[in-house]
Amino acid sequence: MTYIVTETCVDLKDKSCIEVCPVDCIHEVEADRMVYIDPDECIDCGACVDPCPVDAIFAEEDVPTAQVKFVDINKIYFKDQDAARVKVDELKPTA
Numbered sequence: 086m087t088y089i090v091t092e093t094c095v096d097l098k099d100k101s102c103i104e105v106c107p108v109d110c111i112h113e114v115e116a117d118r119m120v121y122i123d124p125d126e127c128i129d130c131g132a133c134v135d136p137c138p139v140d141a142i143f144a145e146e147d148v149p150t151a152q153v154k155f156v157d158i159n160k161i162y163f164k165d166q167d168a169a170r171v172k173v174d175e176l177k178p179t180a
């Protein structure tokens with residue numbers, strides 16, 4: 086299991102979650118429109134959920150139906166970052 090970041094993080098990335106994660110497994114780089122949680126490093130502690138101002142983070146099994154595409158995007162990201170970026174742009178085109 087892991088925690089998953091979903092759509093409301095896109096283009097916000099305020100990084101509140103990064104400050105509280107005890108294992109530094111939330112990845113943020115300039116080229117990304119959102120942050121990503123490394124599923125191999127996340128210890129499922131849930132500490133990142135409440136600090137997020139836009140309720141973007143869910144336990145994998147609790148991700149709302151409308152956001153399930155972000156479960157796949159998160160998995161893809163840690164194999165192919167560019168492919169994940171393309172999928173985010175498809176779901177939420179830049180203005």
Ligand code: SF4
Pocket residue numbers: 088105106107108109110111122126127128129130131132133134
């Ligand atoms: S659930 Fe815990 S370990 Fe996983 S990303 Fe959130 S704060 Fe980090």
Ligand code: SF4
Pocket residue numbers: 090093094095097098099100101102103120136137138139140141142
């Ligand atoms: S706290 Fe929420 S909006 Fe901010 S970077 Fe983390 S997931 Fe994104």
